[in-house]
Amino acid sequence: MNNHYSDLKNIFIDGEVFDYISLDKSTTMYNKLVNALDKPLKLILFYGKPGTGKTFLLQKIYNDQKGKKRIIFFPRPFFEEKIFLQTLYENIFEECAPEFSHYNEFLVLLEKHITSSKEAIPVLIDEAQLYPTDLIEKIRLMADSRLLKFLFTVHKTEQEDLLAKDYFQTRIWETIEIDTASKSEIKTYIEKKLLFHNHFGYLNLFKDKHYTLIAKLTNGNLRTINKLMYKLFEILEYYDEHNPSLVKTNALHVKYFEMAGISLGMLHA
Known part of the structure; x- marks a missing residue:
């Protein structure tokens, strides 16, 4: 009954998908993230404990920004480089991706098609701690091209501080932490x-x-x-x-x- x-x-x-509830904390984080994405930064790290609302903030930023500028959001992790590159290509160019024989081929196509862009396209990557290390390294190289900028969102747990991982610790230009x-x-x-x-x-x-x-x-x-x-x-x-x-x-x-x-x-x- x-x-x-x-x-x-x-x-x-x-x-x-839930109702976005604006708290003081989430509003502050929202503004920090949007401001960071507006800066000429290559890699941004957004981290906090599971359940603090990171994914929902990314979803709101994506929904708010997609009508104003080019922006890409990957809410679920990729475990294969090939699928990641194809999906990224299709999100950038809105067409079916060709078969890439290797990563460098993807970079050549990327540079050829979007070098005329005045600012890098932001890519929001959730659950970045689940990505293979070699794929994270290639994403970093993409950021070096200045054609794309990446925001990594990761969980910070008591067992493992993800900031201690080399590819996050030495490559990130700005870090933003969200509290409970x-x-x-x-x-x-x-x-x-x-x-x-x-x-x-x-x-x-x-x-x-x-x-x-x-x-x-x-x-x-x-x-x-x-x-x-x-x-x-x-x-x-x-x-x-x-x-x-x-x-x-x-x-x-x-x-x-x-x-x-x-x-x-x-x-x-």
Whole structure:
């Protein structure tokens, strides 16, 4: 049976495309990235922990810029050089790519066709840490031609600091790091999600103590926040259907957040 909590949980489904929520952090990062892309830089590194909103910022920049200038966005990694070069060629020239026998042949065609361009075409590359090292090196050589400029987006994890890798550390001209969301940003994020989907009547469900707990359970990770909120409303959906007297409509008991956290392994019973 569908109820209002069903609708609420669905706005926190974390898919490839979600509603862009403007936070102070994301607005600052957006402006930094756009300004960096406007500079005559060859390679830019944008990094941060998984779930901090890097991909969604790239998608917004691409959507905002594609009507104004030539820009290319690769949201998924390439593992084969040949496929990468063919896809890049087709994005630049909007025609089927010829068969390249080797990388230098691609460079010759590139230089022949776009040397008249006054500025380099920006290429946004997400998940760059998954690219083969030799392909990253060839991308760097493409940037040396000044015909293309590349923005690498990579995950920074506790196990491995990707900035320590030689091809990122010694080649990058500018680095931009995005942090996890603060408690106030978490509050803004949830409120804007509800407002965007016309569920402003449920804003009174959340109190300061709830945001404090959400921040503690998720460490400010937007992807984890989405998971927690989805599970929270899924639990409320169940109780509203089977035992509605236990669910207050003017505030939520902390136990529901704790139940969601336990279900997702964020808390231990």
